[in-house]
Amino acid sequence: xxxxxxxxxxxxxxxxxxxxxxxxxxxxxxxxxxxxxxxxxxxxxxxxxxxxxxxxxxxxxxxxxxxxxxxxxxxxxxxxxxxxxxxxxxxxxxxxxxxxxxxxxxxxxxxxxxxxxxxxxxxxxxxxxxxxxxxxxxxxxxxxxxxxxxxxxxxxxxxxxxxxxxxxxxxxxxxxxxxxxxxxxxxxxxxxxxxxxxxxxxxxxxxxxxxxxxxxxxxxxxxxxxxxxxxxxxxxxxxxxxxxx
Amino acid sequence: xxxxxxxxxxxxxxxxxxxxxxxxxxxxxxxxxxxxxxxxxxxxxxxxxxxxxxxxxxxxxxxxxxxxxxxxxxxxxxxxxxxxxxxxxxxxxxxxxxxxxxxxxxxxxxxxxxxxxxxxxxxxxxxxxxxxxxxxxxxxxxxxxxxxxxxxxxxxxxxxxxxxxxxxxxxxxxxxxxxxxxxxxxxxxxxxxxxxxxxxxxxxxxxxxxxxxxxxxxxxxxxxxxxxxxxxxxxxxxxxxxxxx
Numbered sequence: 395x396x397x398x399x400x401x402x403x404x405x406x407x408x409x410x411x412x413x414x415x416x417x418x419x420x421x422x423x424x425x426x427x428x429x430x431x432x433x434x435x436x437x438x439x440x441x442x443x444x445x446x447x448x449x450x451x452x453x454x455x456x457x458x459x460x461x462x463x464x465x466x467x468x469x470x471x472x473x474x475x476x477x478x479x480x481x482x483x484x485x486x487x488x489x490x491x492x493x494x495x496x497x498x499x500x501x502x503x504x505x506x507x508x509x510x511x512x513x514x515x516x517x518x519x520x521x522x523x524x525x526x527x528x529x530x531x532x533x534x535x536x537x538x539x540x541x542x543x544x545x546x547x548x549x550x551x552x553x554x555x556x557x558x559x560x561x562x563x564x565x566x567x568x569x570x571x572x573x574x575x576x577x578x579x580x581x582x583x584x585x586x587x588x589x590x591x592x593x594x595x596x597x598x599x600x601x602x603x604x605x606x607x608x609x610x611x612x613x614x615x616x617x618x619x620x621x622x623x624x625x626x627x628x629x630x631x632x633x634x635x636x637x638x639x
Numbered sequence: 640x641x642x643x644x645x646x647x648x649x650x651x652x653x654x655x656x657x658x659x660x661x662x663x664x665x666x667x668x669x670x671x672x673x674x675x676x677x678x679x680x681x682x683x684x685x686x687x688x689x690x691x692x693x694x695x696x697x698x699x700x701x702x703x704x705x706x707x708x709x710x711x712x713x714x715x716x717x718x719x720x721x722x723x724x725x726x727x728x729x730x731x732x733x734x735x736x737x738x739x740x741x742x743x744x745x746x747x748x749x750x751x752x753x754x755x756x757x758x759x760x761x762x763x764x765x766x767x768x769x770x771x772x773x774x775x776x777x778x779x780x781x782x783x784x785x786x787x788x789x790x791x792x793x794x795x796x797x798x799x800x801x802x803x804x805x806x807x808x809x810x811x812x813x814x815x816x817x818x819x820x821x822x823x824x825x826x827x828x829x830x831x832x833x834x835x836x837x838x839x840x841x842x843x844x845x846x847x848x849x850x851x852x853x854x855x856x857x858x859x860x861x862x863x864x865x866x867x868x869x870x871x872x873x874x875x876x877x878x879x880x881x882x883x884x
Binding site: 557573601 | 748849
Protein backbone atom coordinates (compact mmCIF):
# COMPACT_ATOMS: atom_id res chain seq x y z
CA UNK A 395 0.00 0.00 0.00
CA UNK A 396 1.42 3.38 -1.03
CA UNK A 397 0.91 5.82 1.83
CA UNK A 398 2.66 9.10 2.44
CA UNK A 399 2.69 11.03 5.68
CA UNK A 400 3.19 14.79 5.74
CA UNK A 401 3.95 16.36 9.10
CA UNK A 402 4.69 19.95 9.96
CA UNK A 403 7.16 21.10 12.59
CA UNK A 404 5.45 23.66 14.78
CA UNK A 405 7.97 24.77 17.35
CA UNK A 406 10.62 26.53 15.30
CA UNK A 407 11.49 29.96 16.66
CA UNK A 408 11.44 33.12 14.53
CA UNK A 409 14.52 32.79 12.32
CA UNK A 410 17.15 35.57 12.30
CA UNK A 411 20.19 36.23 10.12
CA UNK A 412 23.08 34.00 11.12
CA UNK A 413 20.90 31.36 12.78
CA UNK A 414 22.01 27.76 12.35
CA UNK A 415 18.86 26.60 10.60
CA UNK A 416 19.75 22.89 10.56
CA UNK A 417 20.41 22.96 14.28
CA UNK A 418 17.06 24.66 14.95
CA UNK A 419 15.21 22.16 12.72
CA UNK A 420 16.81 19.18 14.47
CA UNK A 421 15.96 20.67 17.87
CA UNK A 422 12.33 21.23 16.83
CA UNK A 423 12.06 17.70 15.45
CA UNK A 424 13.46 16.27 18.68
CA UNK A 425 11.02 18.35 20.78
CA UNK A 426 8.13 17.15 18.62
CA UNK A 427 9.36 13.54 18.62
CA UNK A 428 9.75 13.48 14.84
CA UNK A 429 12.55 11.42 13.37
CA UNK A 430 14.57 12.66 10.40
CA UNK A 431 16.24 9.81 8.51
CA UNK A 432 17.57 8.94 5.05
CA UNK A 433 13.98 8.10 4.07
CA UNK A 434 12.71 11.56 5.04
CA UNK A 435 12.14 14.35 2.54
CA UNK A 436 12.39 17.68 4.35
CA UNK A 437 10.64 20.66 2.77
CA UNK A 438 11.76 24.05 4.04
CA UNK A 439 9.99 27.32 3.27
CA UNK A 440 12.18 29.71 1.30
CA UNK A 441 11.56 32.52 3.70
CA UNK A 442 13.34 31.01 6.67
CA UNK A 443 16.27 29.95 4.48
CA UNK A 444 16.57 33.51 3.21
CA UNK A 445 16.34 34.92 6.71
CA UNK A 446 18.98 32.57 8.10
CA UNK A 447 21.30 33.39 5.21
CA UNK A 448 20.72 37.12 5.61
CA UNK A 449 19.05 37.48 2.20
CA UNK A 450 17.00 40.36 3.53
CA UNK A 451 17.12 44.00 2.56
CA UNK A 452 16.19 47.17 4.40
CA UNK A 453 14.18 49.12 1.84
CA UNK A 454 15.50 52.34 3.33
CA UNK A 455 18.87 51.52 1.77
CA UNK A 456 17.39 51.30 -1.74
CA UNK A 457 17.55 54.29 -4.08
CA UNK A 458 14.88 53.81 -6.78
CA UNK A 459 15.77 54.47 -10.39
CA UNK A 460 13.64 56.85 -12.42
CA UNK A 461 12.08 53.84 -14.18
CA UNK A 462 11.12 52.18 -10.89
CA UNK A 463 9.78 55.42 -9.43
CA UNK A 464 7.61 56.16 -12.45
CA UNK A 465 6.04 52.72 -12.58
CA UNK A 466 5.55 52.58 -8.82
CA UNK A 467 3.78 55.96 -8.87
CA UNK A 468 1.53 54.84 -11.71
CA UNK A 469 0.33 51.74 -9.84
CA UNK A 470 0.54 52.84 -6.21
CA UNK A 471 3.53 50.64 -5.37
CA UNK A 472 6.58 51.23 -3.19
CA UNK A 473 9.30 52.44 -5.59
CA UNK A 474 12.03 50.96 -3.40
CA UNK A 475 10.42 47.53 -3.63
CA UNK A 476 10.08 47.80 -7.42
CA UNK A 477 13.73 48.80 -7.65
CA UNK A 478 14.71 45.81 -5.53
CA UNK A 479 12.64 43.50 -7.74
CA UNK A 480 14.37 44.80 -10.86
CA UNK A 481 17.78 44.27 -9.27
CA UNK A 482 16.84 40.62 -8.61
CA UNK A 483 15.79 40.16 -12.25
CA UNK A 484 17.53 39.53 -15.54
CA UNK A 485 14.43 39.88 -17.72
CA UNK A 486 10.92 41.29 -17.41
CA UNK A 487 8.29 38.79 -18.54
CA UNK A 488 5.21 40.95 -17.95
CA UNK A 489 4.81 44.43 -16.53
CA UNK A 490 1.18 45.37 -16.75
CA UNK A 491 -1.76 46.46 -14.58
CA UNK A 492 0.46 46.76 -11.52
CA UNK A 493 1.74 43.20 -11.89
CA UNK A 494 5.47 42.68 -12.31
CA UNK A 495 6.53 39.20 -13.40
CA UNK A 496 10.23 38.71 -14.00
CA UNK A 497 12.86 36.09 -14.59
CA UNK A 498 15.25 36.03 -11.66
CA UNK A 499 18.99 35.67 -11.98
CA UNK A 500 18.48 31.97 -11.18
CA UNK A 501 16.06 31.62 -14.10
CA UNK A 502 12.81 31.29 -12.12
CA UNK A 503 9.83 33.23 -13.42
CA UNK A 504 7.94 34.73 -10.50
CA UNK A 505 5.85 37.71 -9.49
CA UNK A 506 8.12 40.37 -8.00
CA UNK A 507 11.13 38.10 -8.58
CA UNK A 508 10.22 36.27 -5.38
CA UNK A 509 10.83 39.38 -3.27
CA UNK A 510 8.43 39.38 -0.34
CA UNK A 511 7.51 41.79 2.40
CA UNK A 512 5.18 39.65 4.49
CA UNK A 513 6.29 37.65 7.50
CA UNK A 514 9.25 39.91 8.12
CA UNK A 515 9.70 41.98 11.23
CA UNK A 516 8.90 45.51 10.24
CA UNK A 517 7.37 47.06 7.17
CA UNK A 518 10.60 48.18 5.55
CA UNK A 519 12.28 44.77 5.39
CA UNK A 520 11.99 42.56 2.32
CA UNK A 521 13.23 39.00 1.86
CA UNK A 522 14.91 37.90 -1.36
CA UNK A 523 15.18 34.38 -2.75
CA UNK A 524 18.35 32.61 -1.56
CA UNK A 525 21.35 33.39 -3.78
CA UNK A 526 21.86 29.70 -4.63
CA UNK A 527 18.85 27.63 -3.48
CA UNK A 528 20.36 24.32 -4.67
CA UNK A 529 23.48 24.97 -2.61
CA UNK A 530 21.32 25.93 0.38
CA UNK A 531 19.33 22.71 -0.06
CA UNK A 532 22.48 20.58 -0.31
CA UNK A 533 23.99 22.15 2.80
CA UNK A 534 20.80 21.65 4.80
CA UNK A 535 20.47 18.06 3.60
CA UNK A 536 24.02 17.28 4.69
CA UNK A 537 23.50 18.85 8.09
CA UNK A 538 20.11 17.18 8.68
CA UNK A 539 21.26 13.80 7.29
CA UNK A 540 17.92 13.42 5.53
CA UNK A 541 17.24 11.71 2.21
CA UNK A 542 16.20 14.74 0.22
CA UNK A 543 15.67 18.41 0.86
CA UNK A 544 13.43 20.81 -1.03
CA UNK A 545 13.29 24.56 -0.56
CA UNK A 546 9.79 25.72 -1.51
CA UNK A 547 8.17 29.03 -2.30
CA UNK A 548 4.61 30.00 -3.22
CA UNK A 549 4.36 31.02 -6.87
CA UNK A 550 1.40 32.17 -8.94
CA UNK A 551 0.62 30.63 -12.33
CA UNK A 552 -0.89 31.89 -15.58
CA UNK A 553 -4.55 31.01 -16.18
CA UNK A 554 -5.20 29.67 -12.69
CA UNK A 555 -5.95 31.64 -9.55
CA UNK A 556 -4.13 31.14 -6.29
CA UNK A 557 -0.59 30.39 -5.30
CA UNK A 558 0.94 26.92 -5.07
CA UNK A 559 4.15 25.82 -3.44
CA UNK A 560 6.88 24.89 -5.91
CA UNK A 561 10.49 23.76 -5.52
CA UNK A 562 13.21 26.40 -5.96
CA UNK A 563 16.05 24.38 -4.41
CA UNK A 564 16.46 20.61 -4.56
CA UNK A 565 18.98 18.15 -3.15
CA UNK A 566 18.97 14.35 -3.03
CA UNK A 567 16.25 13.66 -5.62
CA UNK A 568 15.69 14.17 -9.32
CA UNK A 569 12.99 16.88 -9.52
CA UNK A 570 11.43 15.38 -12.64
CA UNK A 571 10.21 11.80 -12.76
CA UNK A 572 10.78 10.52 -16.25
CA UNK A 573 8.15 8.04 -17.35
CA UNK A 574 9.20 8.16 -20.98
CA UNK A 575 9.74 4.71 -22.33
CA UNK A 576 7.50 3.11 -19.73
CA UNK A 577 4.29 1.44 -20.81
CA UNK A 578 0.87 2.12 -19.45
CA UNK A 579 -1.72 -0.53 -18.59
CA UNK A 580 -2.79 -0.90 -22.20
CA UNK A 581 0.82 -1.51 -23.23
CA UNK A 582 1.01 1.80 -25.08
CA UNK A 583 4.26 3.76 -24.83
CA UNK A 584 4.05 6.90 -22.75
CA UNK A 585 6.17 9.04 -25.00
CA UNK A 586 6.62 12.30 -23.16
CA UNK A 587 5.44 12.14 -19.60
CA UNK A 588 7.59 14.03 -17.16
CA UNK A 589 6.09 14.55 -13.73
CA UNK A 590 7.38 17.52 -11.73
CA UNK A 591 7.48 15.55 -8.52
CA UNK A 592 9.63 18.08 -6.65
CA UNK A 593 6.86 20.62 -7.24
CA UNK A 594 4.23 18.10 -6.15
CA UNK A 595 6.24 17.38 -3.00
CA UNK A 596 6.46 21.13 -2.33
CA UNK A 597 2.70 21.51 -2.88
CA UNK A 598 1.95 18.59 -0.58
CA UNK A 599 4.08 20.28 2.09
CA UNK A 600 2.25 23.54 1.37
CA UNK A 601 -0.95 21.97 2.67
CA UNK A 602 0.46 21.94 6.19
CA UNK A 603 2.66 25.00 5.89
CA UNK A 604 -0.11 27.53 5.36
CA UNK A 605 1.05 31.08 5.02
CA UNK A 606 0.77 32.36 8.55
CA UNK A 607 0.53 29.17 10.58
CA UNK A 608 4.17 29.21 11.62
CA UNK A 609 4.94 25.81 10.06
CA UNK A 610 7.94 26.53 7.81
CA UNK A 611 9.38 22.99 7.86
CA UNK A 612 7.56 19.84 6.79
CA UNK A 613 8.65 16.21 6.91
CA UNK A 614 7.48 13.76 4.24
CA UNK A 615 7.69 10.03 4.96
CA UNK A 616 6.73 7.06 2.83
CA UNK A 617 7.64 8.49 -0.57
CA UNK A 618 10.11 6.25 -2.40
CA UNK A 619 12.71 7.51 -4.83
CA UNK A 620 16.18 6.76 -6.17
CA UNK A 621 18.80 8.86 -4.37
CA UNK A 622 20.41 11.40 -6.73
CA UNK A 623 22.40 14.59 -6.28
CA UNK A 624 19.42 16.65 -7.45
CA UNK A 625 18.88 20.27 -8.42
CA UNK A 626 15.97 22.57 -9.21
CA UNK A 627 17.54 23.56 -12.54
CA UNK A 628 15.79 20.84 -14.61
CA UNK A 629 12.48 22.41 -13.54
CA UNK A 630 13.30 25.56 -15.50
CA UNK A 631 12.08 25.31 -19.09
CA UNK A 632 14.77 26.24 -21.61
CA UNK A 633 13.97 29.46 -23.55
CA UNK A 634 13.76 27.58 -26.87
CA UNK A 635 10.79 25.54 -25.57
CA UNK A 636 9.09 28.41 -23.75
CA UNK A 637 5.99 29.64 -25.60
CA UNK A 638 5.21 32.27 -22.95
CA UNK A 639 8.33 34.45 -22.85
CA UNK B 640 0.53 18.38 15.35
CA UNK B 641 -0.61 18.85 11.77
CA UNK B 642 -0.18 15.58 9.90
CA UNK B 643 -1.76 14.49 6.65
CA UNK B 644 -1.91 10.93 5.34
CA UNK B 645 -2.19 10.24 1.62
CA UNK B 646 -3.09 6.71 0.62
CA UNK B 647 -3.67 5.26 -2.82
CA UNK B 648 -6.26 2.62 -3.67
CA UNK B 649 -4.56 -0.08 -5.67
CA UNK B 650 -7.20 -2.67 -6.49
CA UNK B 651 -9.55 -0.79 -8.78
CA UNK B 652 -10.30 -2.70 -11.97
CA UNK B 653 -9.90 -1.19 -15.43
CA UNK B 654 -12.82 1.23 -15.74
CA UNK B 655 -15.26 0.93 -18.67
CA UNK B 656 -18.09 3.13 -19.92
CA UNK B 657 -21.17 2.74 -17.77
CA UNK B 658 -19.30 1.45 -14.72
CA UNK B 659 -20.60 2.60 -11.34
CA UNK B 660 -17.40 4.32 -10.28
CA UNK B 661 -18.52 5.10 -6.72
CA UNK B 662 -19.44 1.46 -6.19
CA UNK B 663 -16.06 0.30 -7.48
CA UNK B 664 -14.21 2.81 -5.28
CA UNK B 665 -16.12 1.74 -2.18
CA UNK B 666 -15.43 -1.92 -2.97
CA UNK B 667 -11.71 -1.25 -3.45
CA UNK B 668 -11.57 0.74 -0.20
CA UNK B 669 -13.30 -2.10 1.68
CA UNK B 670 -10.89 -4.66 0.20
CA UNK B 671 -7.93 -2.52 1.21
CA UNK B 672 -9.39 -1.77 4.66
CA UNK B 673 -9.47 1.96 4.02
CA UNK B 674 -12.29 3.95 5.58
CA UNK B 675 -14.00 6.78 3.68
CA UNK B 676 -15.71 9.24 6.01
CA UNK B 677 -16.81 12.89 6.17
CA UNK B 678 -13.22 13.76 7.08
CA UNK B 679 -11.82 12.10 3.95
CA UNK B 680 -10.89 14.02 0.82
CA UNK B 681 -11.07 11.65 -2.15
CA UNK B 682 -9.01 12.56 -5.23
CA UNK B 683 -10.01 10.77 -8.42
CA UNK B 684 -7.97 10.82 -11.63
CA UNK B 685 -9.86 12.45 -14.49
CA UNK B 686 -9.25 9.53 -16.78
CA UNK B 687 -11.35 7.02 -14.90
CA UNK B 688 -14.16 9.54 -14.45
CA UNK B 689 -14.14 10.17 -18.20
CA UNK B 690 -14.08 6.46 -18.95
CA UNK B 691 -16.97 5.67 -16.60
CA UNK B 692 -19.00 8.53 -18.08
CA UNK B 693 -18.23 7.43 -21.62
CA UNK B 694 -16.28 10.59 -22.47
CA UNK B 695 -14.15 8.64 -24.89
CA UNK B 696 -13.99 8.94 -28.64
CA UNK B 697 -12.99 6.48 -31.35
CA UNK B 698 -10.68 8.52 -33.56
CA UNK B 699 -11.89 6.56 -36.58
CA UNK B 700 -15.19 8.43 -36.29
CA UNK B 701 -13.47 11.84 -36.60
CA UNK B 702 -13.24 13.59 -39.98
CA UNK B 703 -10.42 16.16 -39.77
CA UNK B 704 -10.98 19.64 -41.13
CA UNK B 705 -8.56 21.06 -43.65
CA UNK B 706 -7.08 23.24 -40.89
CA UNK B 707 -6.48 20.25 -38.61
CA UNK B 708 -5.04 18.14 -41.43
CA UNK B 709 -2.61 20.85 -42.52
CA UNK B 710 -1.26 21.51 -39.05
CA UNK B 711 -1.06 17.80 -38.22
CA UNK B 712 0.92 17.12 -41.39
CA UNK B 713 3.31 19.97 -40.62
CA UNK B 714 4.15 18.63 -37.18
CA UNK B 715 3.75 14.89 -37.62
CA UNK B 716 0.56 14.66 -35.56
CA UNK B 717 -2.61 12.60 -35.97
CA UNK B 718 -5.06 14.89 -37.78
CA UNK B 719 -8.03 13.18 -36.14
CA UNK B 720 -6.62 13.94 -32.70
CA UNK B 721 -5.98 17.58 -33.62
CA UNK B 722 -9.54 17.86 -34.91
CA UNK B 723 -10.85 16.38 -31.67
CA UNK B 724 -8.77 18.85 -29.64
CA UNK B 725 -10.18 21.78 -31.60
CA UNK B 726 -13.75 20.54 -31.05
CA UNK B 727 -13.06 20.50 -27.29
CA UNK B 728 -11.78 24.08 -27.41
CA UNK B 729 -13.30 27.54 -27.48
CA UNK B 730 -10.04 29.43 -27.99
CA UNK B 731 -6.48 28.65 -29.04
CA UNK B 732 -3.94 30.06 -26.60
CA UNK B 733 -0.77 28.88 -28.39
CA UNK B 734 -0.27 26.82 -31.51
CA UNK B 735 3.42 26.64 -32.20
CA UNK B 736 6.25 24.12 -32.67
CA UNK B 737 3.84 21.20 -32.60
CA UNK B 738 2.36 22.29 -29.27
CA UNK B 739 -1.35 23.05 -29.10
CA UNK B 740 -2.54 24.81 -25.95
CA UNK B 741 -6.20 25.72 -25.86
CA UNK B 742 -8.94 26.95 -23.59
CA UNK B 743 -11.55 24.22 -23.19
CA UNK B 744 -15.28 24.84 -23.18
CA UNK B 745 -15.06 24.70 -19.37
CA UNK B 746 -12.44 27.47 -19.36
CA UNK B 747 -9.38 25.39 -18.45
CA UNK B 748 -6.19 26.13 -20.35
CA UNK B 749 -4.44 22.87 -21.16
CA UNK B 750 -2.25 21.19 -23.76
CA UNK B 751 -4.46 19.39 -26.28
CA UNK B 752 -7.56 20.57 -24.39
CA UNK B 753 -7.00 17.71 -21.94
CA UNK B 754 -7.56 15.10 -24.66
CA UNK B 755 -5.40 12.07 -23.97
CA UNK B 756 -4.56 8.88 -25.79
CA UNK B 757 -2.52 7.08 -23.14
CA UNK B 758 -3.98 4.56 -20.72
CA UNK B 759 -6.84 3.73 -23.05
CA UNK B 760 -7.38 0.32 -24.55
CA UNK B 761 -6.30 0.58 -28.16
CA UNK B 762 -4.46 3.22 -30.07
CA UNK B 763 -7.47 4.83 -31.70
CA UNK B 764 -9.35 5.71 -28.52
CA UNK B 765 -8.96 9.11 -26.88
CA UNK B 766 -10.36 10.29 -23.56
CA UNK B 767 -11.85 13.75 -23.17
CA UNK B 768 -12.24 15.78 -20.00
CA UNK B 769 -15.60 15.13 -18.28
CA UNK B 770 -18.35 17.35 -19.67
CA UNK B 771 -19.04 18.90 -16.25
CA UNK B 772 -16.29 17.96 -13.79
CA UNK B 773 -17.89 19.81 -10.85
CA UNK B 774 -21.12 17.86 -11.36
CA UNK B 775 -19.13 14.62 -11.61
CA UNK B 776 -17.32 15.52 -8.39
CA UNK B 777 -20.56 16.35 -6.58
CA UNK B 778 -22.21 13.10 -7.68
CA UNK B 779 -19.21 11.04 -6.59
CA UNK B 780 -19.01 12.84 -3.26
CA UNK B 781 -22.69 12.13 -2.58
CA UNK B 782 -22.31 8.47 -3.48
CA UNK B 783 -19.11 7.99 -1.47
CA UNK B 784 -20.35 10.04 1.50
CA UNK B 785 -16.91 11.62 1.82
CA UNK B 786 -16.08 15.15 2.97
CA UNK B 787 -14.72 16.49 -0.28
CA UNK B 788 -14.00 15.16 -3.73
CA UNK B 789 -11.48 16.44 -6.25
CA UNK B 790 -11.14 15.29 -9.84
CA UNK B 791 -7.53 15.79 -10.89
CA UNK B 792 -5.63 15.87 -14.15
CA UNK B 793 -1.97 16.38 -15.01
CA UNK B 794 -1.38 19.77 -16.63
CA UNK B 795 1.79 21.40 -17.91
CA UNK B 796 2.73 24.94 -16.94
CA UNK B 797 4.52 27.82 -18.63
CA UNK B 798 8.18 28.34 -17.61
CA UNK B 799 8.48 25.12 -15.62
CA UNK B 800 9.12 21.64 -16.94
CA UNK B 801 7.04 18.66 -16.00
CA UNK B 802 3.38 18.03 -15.35
CA UNK B 803 1.64 18.51 -12.02
CA UNK B 804 -1.76 17.31 -10.90
CA UNK B 805 -4.35 20.08 -10.62
CA UNK B 806 -8.04 20.13 -9.73
CA UNK B 807 -10.55 20.25 -12.58
CA UNK B 808 -13.61 19.27 -10.55
CA UNK B 809 -14.24 20.13 -6.90
CA UNK B 810 -17.01 19.35 -4.44
CA UNK B 811 -17.25 19.91 -0.69
CA UNK B 812 -14.41 22.40 -0.26
CA UNK B 813 -13.53 25.92 -1.37
CA UNK B 814 -10.66 25.47 -3.85
CA UNK B 815 -8.97 28.70 -2.82
CA UNK B 816 -7.97 29.40 0.76
CA UNK B 817 -8.34 33.08 1.37
CA UNK B 818 -5.79 34.44 3.80
CA UNK B 819 -6.59 38.05 2.98
CA UNK B 820 -7.22 40.01 6.08
CA UNK B 821 -5.26 37.65 8.29
CA UNK B 822 -2.08 38.81 9.94
CA UNK B 823 1.28 37.15 9.78
CA UNK B 824 3.62 36.68 12.72
CA UNK B 825 4.92 40.23 12.53
CA UNK B 826 1.34 41.54 12.66
CA UNK B 827 1.48 42.76 9.07
CA UNK B 828 -1.64 42.34 6.97
CA UNK B 829 -1.40 39.71 4.26
CA UNK B 830 -3.22 41.66 1.64
CA UNK B 831 -3.60 39.28 -1.27
CA UNK B 832 -2.68 35.74 -0.42
CA UNK B 833 -4.91 33.14 -2.00
CA UNK B 834 -3.63 29.58 -1.79
CA UNK B 835 -4.87 27.17 -4.45
CA UNK B 836 -5.34 24.38 -1.97
CA UNK B 837 -7.46 22.22 -4.29
CA UNK B 838 -4.50 22.15 -6.68
CA UNK B 839 -2.12 21.39 -3.81
CA UNK B 840 -4.40 18.54 -2.71
CA UNK B 841 -4.43 17.23 -6.29
CA UNK B 842 -0.63 17.45 -6.47
CA UNK B 843 -0.24 15.68 -3.14
CA UNK B 844 -2.45 12.90 -4.49
CA UNK B 845 -0.38 12.88 -7.67
CA UNK B 846 2.62 11.71 -5.66
CA UNK B 847 0.95 8.34 -5.11
CA UNK B 848 -1.04 8.20 -8.33
CA UNK B 849 1.91 8.11 -10.68
CA UNK B 850 1.02 7.86 -14.32
CA UNK B 851 1.14 4.14 -14.93
CA UNK B 852 1.02 2.74 -11.42
CA UNK B 853 -2.68 1.94 -11.54
CA UNK B 854 -3.57 4.12 -8.56
CA UNK B 855 -6.33 6.39 -9.89
CA UNK B 856 -7.99 7.07 -6.51
CA UNK B 857 -6.29 8.58 -3.48
CA UNK B 858 -7.62 9.18 0.03
CA UNK B 859 -6.41 12.17 2.03
CA UNK B 860 -6.89 12.15 5.80
CA UNK B 861 -5.97 14.71 8.42
CA UNK B 862 -6.53 17.85 6.35
CA UNK B 863 -8.99 20.20 8.04
CA UNK B 864 -11.33 22.52 6.20
CA UNK B 865 -14.72 24.20 6.42
CA UNK B 866 -17.33 22.21 4.48
CA UNK B 867 -18.61 24.15 1.45
CA UNK B 868 -20.42 23.27 -1.75
CA UNK B 869 -17.23 23.88 -3.74
CA UNK B 870 -16.39 24.13 -7.43
CA UNK B 871 -13.29 24.31 -9.61
CA UNK B 872 -14.53 27.50 -11.28
CA UNK B 873 -12.82 29.92 -8.85
CA UNK B 874 -9.49 28.39 -9.95
CA UNK B 875 -9.97 29.77 -13.46
CA UNK B 876 -8.50 33.26 -13.76
CA UNK B 877 -10.94 35.75 -15.33
CA UNK B 878 -9.79 37.02 -18.76
CA UNK B 879 -9.44 40.59 -17.49
CA UNK B 880 -6.73 39.51 -15.03
CA UNK B 881 -4.98 37.10 -17.41
CA UNK B 882 -1.69 38.50 -18.72
CA UNK B 883 -0.95 35.36 -20.76
CA UNK B 884 -3.91 35.05 -23.13
